[in-house]
Amino acid sequence: MLSQFQASYRRMDQSLQRLTDSIAAYNPSTAAADELVAADDALNEDLTTLIQHQRNVLRIEELKRIAQDNDDRIKNHFRAVAELRKELAAIPSMNTNASARSVSIDELLSYARFISPTTLPPTFRKQDVPAQSLSRTAAAESQPHTANGIATPPLGTHDDAQPGNTARINGSNIGTRALKEEEKAWLDSVASLPFVPWPEQPTIANGALGQIQLMLEQGKDPATLLSPAERVEEEERRRVEEEAERAEEEEKRRRRVEVFDAAGGRKRGREEESDVFDPDA
Amino acid sequence: MNPNGTAPPSRPRDPDFYAGYTRFEIECEFVQSLSNPLYIQHLALNKYLDDPAFIAYLAYLDYFRRPEYLKFLLYPGPTLRALELLQQEQFRKDAVTPALIEAMALEGFEAATAGTQV
Numbered sequence: 001m002l003s004q005f006q007a008s009y010r011r012m013d014q015s016l017q018r019l020t021d022s023i024a025a026y027n028p029s030t031a032a033a034d035e036l037v038a039a040d041d042a043l044n045e046d047l048t049t050l051i052q053h054q055r056n057v058l059r060i061e062e063l064k065r066i067a068q069d070n071d072d073r074i075k076n077h078f079r080a081v082a083e084l085r086k087e088l089a090a091i092p093s094m095n096t097n098a099s100a101r102s103v104s105i106d107e108l109l110s111y112a113r114f115i116s117p118t119t120l121p122p123t124f125r126k127q128d129v130p131a132q133s134l135s136r137t138a139a140a141e142s143q144p145h146t147a148n149g150i151a152t153p154p155l156g157t158h159d160d161a162q163p164g165n166t167a168r169i170n171g172s173n174i175g176t177r178a179l180k181e182e183e184k185a186w187l188d189s190v191a192s193l194p195f196v197p198w199p200e201q202p203t204i205a206n207g208a209l210g211q212i213q214l215m216l217e218q219g220k221d222p223a224t225l226l227s228p229a230e231r232v233e234e235e236e237r238r239r240v241e242e243e244a245e246r247a248e249e250e251e252k253r254r255r256r257v258e259v260f261d262a263a264g265g266r267k268r269g270r271e272e273e274s275d276v277f278d279p280d281a
Numbered sequence: 282m283n284p285n286g287t288a289p290p291s292r293p294r295d296p297d298f299y300a301g302y303t304r305f306e307i308e309c310e311f312v313q314s315l316s317n318p319l320y321i322q323h324l325a326l327n328k329y330l331d332d333p334a335f336i337a338y339l340a341y342l343d344y345f346r347r348p349e350y351l352k353f354l355l356y357p358g359p360t361l362r363a364l365e366l367l368q369q370e371q372f373r374k375d376a377v378t379p380a381l382i383e384a385m386a387l388e389g390f391e392a393a394t395a396g397t398q399v
Contacts, residue, residue, distance in 0.1 A: 103348075111352055116356045120393060175370060196318035196386070197393035198359045207310045208302040230298070 001053060008046045012039040119197060309353055312342045316359030317369070318385040325376035328368070339367050359389045 001249040016039075204210060286316050297304040314320050329335050343364055344350055366372045366385070375381045 107352075114352075115357065117357060119358075123358055196317075197389055198318075198356050201316055201319065203311075204314040204317065204320065207314070208300075208307050209314070212300045212302075212307075277384070 001050075005046055005050070008039070008042045011042055012036075015039040298370055308342065309345075312364070313354060313356050313360050315363040316356045316389070318363075318382045318389070321363065321367070321376050321381070321385075322382045324374070330376060331372040336367075336373070339364065358392060362389070362392075 019029075022029045022032050099146040148180050166280065199207075205213075299307065324330055344360060345354060345364070351357060374379075
């Protein structure tokens with residue numbers, strides 16, 4: 001670039017010099033003037049080229065800057081991704097080797113619903129329940145008994161079947177409020193928790209085992225109650241027996257008719273038999 | 282079948298059916314009633330826990346731990362805990378003491394309410 005400029009400058013310089021020489025020699029040559037004009041044009045062209053060149057340099061600089069910015073941005077993104085990955089890996093993972101059983105969500109939810117009434121009453125608040133069991137104050141009695149899904153009836157029901165159980169107290173029972181504090185504490189054992197996560201004694205007594213106990217006490221043998229399959233068998237047997245009886249009766253009738261026919265032919269042809277004594281037979 | 286039981290049964294008694302209930306129903310009810318500490322105390326006081334056949338039966342009832350049977354339990358937590366405790370001889374011996382029964386009841390209660398806020 002520079003050498004090109006220098007060449008055009010020199011050319012310019014030379015032509016100017018030639019022209020001035022020719023003018024000084026009183027021999028102005030138009031050729032020299034033309035030469036000068038041409039040199040000037042050439043110089044202008046070079047200047048344009050220079051401007052273009054400079055612009056290009058600036059553009060290159062700008063592009064370089066943009067490229068650098070993009071590189072920096074990409075580097076930052078990569079750094080962020082790497083950090084996130086590190087964070088993800090740092091999250092403590094579940095120990096999956098304990099139970100490899102997969103349960104469907106529906107099953108899980110339906111089982112949760114199944115257990116929920118017997119796991120906790122809906123309006124349970126832990127601060128209502130005092131920690132100690134023996135020293136119960138009156139405040140503990142006013143807990144939401146209605147929320148208890150398994151209501152405890154008053155004393156005296158089905159207790160003869162379970163002599164080992166201690167007596168139950170329902171807080172809203174009028175009789176207990178009349179009791180003195182220490183008597184209440186004496187009767188208030190583990191039984192008076194307003195909600196318990198297990199079946200209460202009346203619930204057990206109304207179940208299958210309780211019914212069996214009742215039957216035994218009434219003297220009925222529980223084994224006489226037949227299962228459905230056995231019942232079907234029993235019915236079949238009865239039907240077969242009845243049919244056998246009917247068949248026997250038919251046989252007897254037929255035999256009687258035969259004997260009757262063999263004994264005297266007078267009544268032959270008559271299908272009906274008669275028990276009335278016929279003196280003429 | 283005669284109601285007074287004098288006639289011999291025409292077939293052997295069905296082992297899975299008794300008094301109008303299936304064996305599974307009866308066993309399910311029994312194992313869940315074990316979750317009540319007072320019932321365990323009652324069994325202990327009536328010397329049921331000293332009978333090796335009874336103890337073997339309790340060990341047999343451990344099948345309720347399996348998922349296909351577990352889903353029938355209404356009180357799974359206390360039931361399985363009771364089954365576990367009843368396998369320990371020391372527990373069976375101490376089950377007559379009211380203090381242990383009360384502690385067990387408290388433990389069950391605390392376990393059930395553990396997730397709630399104070």
